[in-house]
Amino acid sequence: MQRYPDLVHWIDVMAAEDLEIGQIVTVERQSGDVVVWRTASGRAVACAARCPHQWAHLGTAGAVDGEEIVCLSHFWRFDQEGTGSKLSAAGRRDEKGSINTFEVREHEGRLEIARND
Ligand code: FES
Structure with a gap:
């Protein structure tokens, strides 16, 4: 699917410099929470907050491990994609x-x- 930059709506999260490496921040939205996290190499990543396994919230049950986020409930991990x-x-x-x-x-x-919802 082609995306048109002028049609993307952006949600402000926080000052970029305030998201430290390894930190996870929850963004509450009506359509479901999102977590924003910074990898060990410094890239900011955003994904759904609820783990697809048994729905643990990665804002409280998640940890950044290198370039991935890990759900500490049963240790499923998710890469930047x-x-x-x-x-x-x-x-x-x-x-x-x-x-x-x-x-x-x-x-x-x-x-x-x-x-994107
Ligand atoms: S709920 Fe996340 S790994 Fe089980």
Whole structure:
């Protein structure tokens, strides 16, 4: 699907410099909470707040691990595209359900997420 930049509506989240590496912030929306988090390499990422496994809220039950966010309820993890997986004790990565992600931009010092609903 082609996106037209002038038709994207952006939701202001916070000052970009206030989102620290490893931090997770919840954005409450009528259509469902979103969490915004910063990876170890410094990229801001936004995804749905509810884990697709058993609905834990990543704003309270999530942790950033490197470039992924991990649900601490049963350790499903999601990359920046929302692809879900779980690491076994032996290091094997098993595919799990994915989570919706949202476009993020830093604009005039503010972090904004695209409203895509
Ligand atoms: S509720 Fe998130 S991994 Fe189970």
